[in-house]
Each structure stands twice: as C-alpha cells, then as structure tokens.
Amino acid sequence: MAPRPRKRASRPTKPRAGSRRGGGGSDDDPFFESEPKRRRGGGDEEIESENSDDDAMAFGGAVDEDGDEGVKEEEDEETVGEKKMRMAKELLKKLTDASKREEDDEDEDEEEAGGRRVAEILQRRQLEESGRKRWELAARVLPPEPQDGFKVIVKHRQPVTAVALSKDNDKGFSASKDGVIVHWDVETGKSEKYLWPSENVLISHHAKPPLSARRSKHVLALAVSSDGRYLASGGLDRHIHLWDVRSREHIQAFSGHRGPVSCLAFGPDSSELFSGSFDRSIMQWNAEDRTYMNCLYGHQNEILTMDAFSKDRILTVARDRTMHLWKIPEESQLVFRAPAAASLECCSFIDDKEFLSGSDDGSIELWSIMRKKPTFIVRNAHPSLDSDDQELPKENGIHKPENVSMAQSWVSAVTARKGSDLAASGAGNGLVRLWAIEPDSKGIRPLFKFKLDGFVNSLTIAKSGRFIVAGVGQEPRLGRWGRVRSAQNGVAIHPIRLKEEKDDL
Structure with missing residues (x-):
C-alpha cells in the first residue's frame, strides 16, 4: 500500500502583543502545536526543525545554540533540576x-x-553519606596549640544541664537549672533568651495545671529538629515544651509523662520527637502535627539519657543498669546489660552498628549490635589524678588527697560525630577527652584531652567535626579568707584542628 502523502505543516504566524487566540485547543496556536509534535513517534520524526524556531519566535524571541544571533527578552528562572545539574557540574x-x-604519576594518561x-x-x-562507610576523621585531628583551650561563650547563673547544636552548626542552644534557655551564635557568641509565657498561656497551649503553687521551670533536656524550626525542652514539670526557633515563642506543651522529662531526641530528617522520663516510659510525638504517636515500655527504673540515629532507631540508658536499643516500627528492643560493679549513665550512637556508653565507675564501653557484652572497655578513662603531672585537686590552695572521690571520674557525657570514628567524653573532674574508634570494633584509642574548670554535664561534637561544645557547671564554694568564689557555669567551645584532605574543596 502506497504511503499516504504528508501535508507540510503551515508556519504559525506571530501573534500580536496582548492578543489571545480563541478556541483553547486550536491547531493554529504554537503552544498546542509544538509540544505534541515533538513527542510523536514514527512518521512525525521528519518534521523540519525550523518549526521549533518559529514557535520560539512566536513567544517573543529565540536564541540559537551559540547565543550569537539574539538575546532573550526575559531570562527564565532556574528550575530545581537545572540547579542540581549546575551544582553537580561545578x-x-x-x-x-x-x-x-595532585596527580604525580607521569606514566598514566x-x-x-x-x-x-x-x-x-x-x-x-x-x-x-549513606552510612555504609565510616568517615575517617580521627586520623586528621592535629595536636592542640598552646593557645587553644575552652572558651566560655555563654554564661548561665546556674549549672548548665543541656546543650544542643543545629544541623548547620551555626546556632546553639543551652539550658540551666534555673530554667533559662539561651539561643546563641557559634561564631560571635551573641545570645538571646527564650522568655517563658504566663501560666494562662501555657494552659492554653495544652499544659496541665501545676501540682504545686508554682510551676517548676527547671530544664533537664534540650533537642533541636533537623530543619532547625523547632526546639524542644523538658524538665521537672513533666511536660515537653515546643518552641519556634525563628520567633523564640512557646507554641505547644505535650503532657503525658508522670515524672520529670529527663531526655529528648529528634529523629534525623524528620519531625518525630522522642522523650524519656523518670516514669520509665518513652513517648513518641510529632512536632509538625502536634500529636502523640506511641509509648514504649521496657526499663525498670528512671531513664537518664537517649540518642537517636534514625527515626526508626533510638538508644536509651536507665538506672536499672541496662541500655536498650529500640526498633520503632517492629516495636521490639535489644537489651544490653552493664558490666559488673558499673552503672551506665550516658550513651551515644556511632553508627547503626556500634555505640558508646559511659559509667559511674569512670569507664567507657564500646558496644556492637551483634554482642550483648561490650566489645571493648576503657577503665579509668577520666582519672582523678592526672597521669602527666600527678597533681592532686586543690582546695583553698592546699592538697587534700583524702577529698578525692570517685565522683570526679564519673563519666557524665559521651558523644560521637555520627558516621565517623571520632568521639568525646566528659567527666565530673572537668576533663574532656577525644577518642578514635578503631574499625571492626577493635577498640578505642585516646587522642587528646582538654581541661575545664567545673564538671561536664553535657557534650556534643559539631557535624563538621571542627569544634566541640560542653555544658559546664560548678557550685559556689569557699575560697581563701572565707569568701564565696563565683561559680563557672556556662557553655564552652573548643576548636578541633583538622588536617586538610587532598579532596577538601
């Protein structure tokens, strides 16, 4: 059968400025004509390409591939896909x-x-980035310079109980025993306080009336969402308070715990919030929808700390000398028991297979998801007697070794840069140590140590790995001639010097 003769497509005329063609689907309109023809298959592939140029001219000007014959009257905005392509090419x-x-091999092309x-x-x-390979960060840590040291950037009147960093490391948050919550800038140290609303406003935000005449504002835990929009705080009033980071205003109060809220954690890249309490329960909330989601039970005593690696996995430590790894979708848990004569106090994820814990006997434990016992234990990780100078703690300028207690070597905080081999720990004697996590659960290797005046109550490493932030507390004490010495309470920051990699840009 002879092929059907093809009719040449008529060239569209240029529409007048401000005119509109009638008949929304007319074939004379280049808007409805050009795109379907490009997507047709088979015999339509031979349509001359000049039509596309005419169509472009019909919309007010065309530019050839070299950009030499004309310029568009109005530049198109860059789409999301074009932006990703441009950034990938760069x-x-x-x-x-x-x-x-860096290429030194002359034999290769x-x-x-x-x-x-x-x-x-x-x-x-x-x-x-996917978590299948650990970021080798510890090998790049350089020894601290003599001028390096912890710098107090924010001061509190009472001991700091919690610190948190935003995902981009630019903003930090801290809270103290007197209920003061401070939002501060990492670079400049400029700080702004969060103001607690009145009791009537709190009740209108779904908070329950206080049990006593006055509501306690003692804060024990802080957590900031991954998108930096929400800040959650919890404390002795048994509520989780949700704050808007941009306006620093109180927006919601979650009630449900029957004891003080001791720990909080946001799921990475999600609005799901987890809370642990002295009532031995763990609750799951949605900060975006302001709703309660689930409640988990398993601990037999007060929950102390928690950490989240994903929205499906959280790690908790309680005074029952156990650490639980919770699998949220399966509603199951793995129980890890502390070694003999030790009570676990803090925990932190390294990656989805390994995690750290600190104990009241001064030891640090490395755990693997494949074993119920620690794969490696560092005894006396924060000794009261410094092995370098063998100097005893002083009181009023006099050495009193009989006053040295195990509480000074109590490991009160551990943290790790998620997905890397760099970790840190802090203790009651004010000593902060950096650790290198060996591959394949082979052990923990000490790197460097930094001294603080006071006890370390909370600790976190920036996502970039370039600085460490500590929450410091110190009770007032008597100095020489019976004068009361001022307490050093605040947030301290210490830079971590890193060796530049060849592919650092």
Whole structure:
C-alpha cells in the first residue's frame, strides 16, 4: 500500500502583543502545536526543525545554540533540576582540577588518571553519606596549640544541664537549672533568651495545671529538629515544651509523662520527637502535627539519657543498669546489660552498628549490635589524678588527697560525630577527652584531652567535626579568707584542628 502523502505543516504566524487566540485547543496556536509534535513517534520524526524556531519566535524571541544571533527578552528562572545539574557540574569540575593538581604519576594518561580519581572521591563520599562507610576523621585531628583551650561563650547563673547544636552548626542552644534557655551564635557568641509565657498561656497551649503553687521551670533536656524550626525542652514539670526557633515563642506543651522529662531526641530528617522520663516510659510525638504517636515500655527504673540515629532507631540508658536499643516500627528492643560493679549513665550512637556508653565507675564501653557484652572497655578513662603531672585537686590552695572521690571520674557525657570514628567524653573532674574508634570494633584509642574548670554535664561534637561544645557547671564554694568564689557555669567551645584532605574543596 502506497504511503499516504504528508501535508507540510503551515508556519504559525506571530501573534500580536496582548492578543489571545480563541478556541483553547486550536491547531493554529504554537503552544498546542509544538509540544505534541515533538513527542510523536514514527512518521512525525521528519518534521523540519525550523518549526521549533518559529514557535520560539512566536513567544517573543529565540536564541540559537551559540547565543550569537539574539538575546532573550526575559531570562527564565532556574528550575530545581537545572540547579542540581549546575551544582553537580561545578563539583565535578572542582574535583577534576584537584585530582589533576595532585596527580604525580607521569606514566598514566593525565585525563584517565584524573577521571579515576574523581570517581574514587565521589564513591567514597557517597558511601560516607549513606552510612555504609565510616568517615575517617580521627586520623586528621592535629595536636592542640598552646593557645587553644575552652572558651566560655555563654554564661548561665546556674549549672548548665543541656546543650544542643543545629544541623548547620551555626546556632546553639543551652539550658540551666534555673530554667533559662539561651539561643546563641557559634561564631560571635551573641545570645538571646527564650522568655517563658504566663501560666494562662501555657494552659492554653495544652499544659496541665501545676501540682504545686508554682510551676517548676527547671530544664533537664534540650533537642533541636533537623530543619532547625523547632526546639524542644523538658524538665521537672513533666511536660515537653515546643518552641519556634525563628520567633523564640512557646507554641505547644505535650503532657503525658508522670515524672520529670529527663531526655529528648529528634529523629534525623524528620519531625518525630522522642522523650524519656523518670516514669520509665518513652513517648513518641510529632512536632509538625502536634500529636502523640506511641509509648514504649521496657526499663525498670528512671531513664537518664537517649540518642537517636534514625527515626526508626533510638538508644536509651536507665538506672536499672541496662541500655536498650529500640526498633520503632517492629516495636521490639535489644537489651544490653552493664558490666559488673558499673552503672551506665550516658550513651551515644556511632553508627547503626556500634555505640558508646559511659559509667559511674569512670569507664567507657564500646558496644556492637551483634554482642550483648561490650566489645571493648576503657577503665579509668577520666582519672582523678592526672597521669602527666600527678597533681592532686586543690582546695583553698592546699592538697587534700583524702577529698578525692570517685565522683570526679564519673563519666557524665559521651558523644560521637555520627558516621565517623571520632568521639568525646566528659567527666565530673572537668576533663574532656577525644577518642578514635578503631574499625571492626577493635577498640578505642585516646587522642587528646582538654581541661575545664567545673564538671561536664553535657557534650556534643559539631557535624563538621571542627569544634566541640560542653555544658559546664560548678557550685559556689569557699575560697581563701572565707569568701564565696563565683561559680563557672556556662557553655564552652573548643576548636578541633583538622588536617586538610587532598579532596577538601
């Protein structure tokens, strides 16, 4: 059968400015004509390409591929896909240039070697971001300089009970025993306080009336959402208070716990909030929807600390000398028991397979999800007697070794940069230590130590790994001539010097 003769498509005329064609689906309108023709298959592939140019001219000007014949009257806004493509091309160009500068092998073709180096860097970064490969950060930590030390950037009147950092490391949050919550800038130290609303406003935000004449504002825990929009606080009033970070205003109160709220954690990249309490329960909330979701039971005593690695996995430690790994969707848990003569006090995820804990006997334990016992234990991780100078603690300028107690070596805080091999711990004697986590659960290796005046109650490492933040507390004490010495309560920050990698951009 002879092929049917094809009718040449008529060239559309340029519409007048401000005019509108009638008949929404008319074939004369280039808007309805050009796109369907491009998507047709079969015989329509031979349509001349000049029609697309005419269609573009019909919309007010066209530019050829080289951009030499004309300029668009109005630039189109960059779409999300175009922005991602542009950023990917820029990253590839930077990586290619960096690999060419570092390439020393003259026997290989420069372009081929550079491409292979770029592929290796991208593959390693993808594995690190997905959690399948641990970020080797500890090997890049340099010894601290003599001028380095903890710098107090925010001061509180009472001991600091909790610190938290935003995901981008720019903003920090701290709370103290007197109920003061402070929002501060990491670089400048500029701080702003959160003001508690009146009792009537709290009740209108779904808070229950206080049991006593006055509501306690003693804060024990803080947590900030991954998007930086919400700050959650909990304390002795048995409520979880939700704050708007942008306006620093109280927006919601979650009630349900029958005891003080001791710990809080937001799920990464989600609005799900977990709370632990002295009533031995763990509750799950949704900060975006302001709703209660679930309640978990399993501990036999007061819950002390918790950490979240994903919205499906949380880790908790209680005074029953156990640590529980909770699997939220399955509603199941793994129980890890403390070694003999030790009581677990704090915990932190390293990755989805390993985690750390600190004990009241001064030891640090490394755990694996495959074993119920610690894979490695560091005894006397924070000794009261410093092994370098063998100096005893002083009181009123006089050495009193009989006053040295085990409470000074009590490991009160542990933290790790998630997905890396760098961890830190703090104790009652004010000593903060950095640790390197060996691969394959082989152990923990000490790196460096920093001294603080006071006890370390909370600790966190920035996501970039370039600084560590500690919440410090110190009770007033008598000095020389019976004068009361001022307490050092506040938030201290210490830089971590890192060796630059070859592919750091």
